[in-house]
Amino acid sequence: MTEITEGFCRAGVLQTDLEYIKKKKGNEGLNKLDKVLKGMGISLPNIQSMRSRDNVPLWMRCKFLDACLEVFDGNIEKIREMGREAPKASMLIKMLYPFHLSPNYALTHASRVWRDHYSAGELVILESSSCHALLALKNFRTTKLMCIFFAGAFVGVGDLTKAKNLVCTEVKCVNEGHEWCEYAFKWDI
Numbered sequence: 605m606t607e608i609t610e611g612f613c614r615a616g617v618l619q620t621d622l623e624y625i626k627k628k629k630g631n632e633g634l635n636k637l638d639k640v641l642k643g644m645g646i647s648l649p650n651i652q653s654m655r656s657r658d659n660v661p662l663w664m665r666c667k668f669l670d671a672c673l674e675v676f677d678g679n680i681e682k683i684r685e686m687g688r689e690a691p692k693a694s695m696l697i698k699m700l701y702p703f704h705l706s707p708n709y710a711l712t713h714a715s716r717v718w719r720d721h722y723s724a725g726e727l728v729i730l731e732s733s734s735c736h737a738l739l740a741l742k743n744f745r746t747t748k749l750m751c752i753f754f755a756g757a758f759v760g761v762g763d764l765t766k767a768k769n770l771v772c773t774e775v776k777c778v779n780e781g782h783e784w785c786e787y788a789f790k791w792d793i
């Protein structure tokens with residue numbers, strides 16, 4: 605069993621997922637999530653009542669995402685899609701990433717945006733050229749499902765820029781024996 609990094613994420617991260625589940629699966633989806641979370645010893649009403657900047661332990665965020673996967677009947681692509689929608693729901697990110705900007709410029713804000721959402725780990729730009737970039741997520745060990753969610757979320761940020769056909773692939777992963785996770789980006793301009 606992987607040891608999850610100690611630390612926190614903002615409750616707003618989970619609340620954004622809740623909005624997505626409500627949009628896609630309605631109250632029935634939320635009820636199912638509530639039931640699955642209860643079985644994990646996690647209270648959905650507690651999460652709903654938090655302020656968006658409150659801290660949620662990282663292990664709980666991982667369990668929460670596992671529960672979301674159950675709501676989507678084990679379809680991992682739905683978790684990726686949920687990640688992709690998340691940046692569009694964030695006013696802060698929308699302000700930081702006006703539509704006309706290049707992905708490279710958006711990347712220069714990545715580490716700050718990361719720190720605003722997660723107390724552990726750091727995003728480091730390894731490469732950034734006109735149609736390609738490489739981003740490392742260091743000192744952050746969670747679950748593969750989280751990595752998939754992030755790959756979706758990074759595409760979601762790309763959607764807010766002028767990049768076309770942006771693709772993000774996790775090319776190294778702590779869950780697959782690497783020292784950190786690495787995400788490769790390709791896009792057209």
Ligand SMILES: [Zn+2]
Binds near residue numbers: 751778
């Ligand atoms: Zn990974």
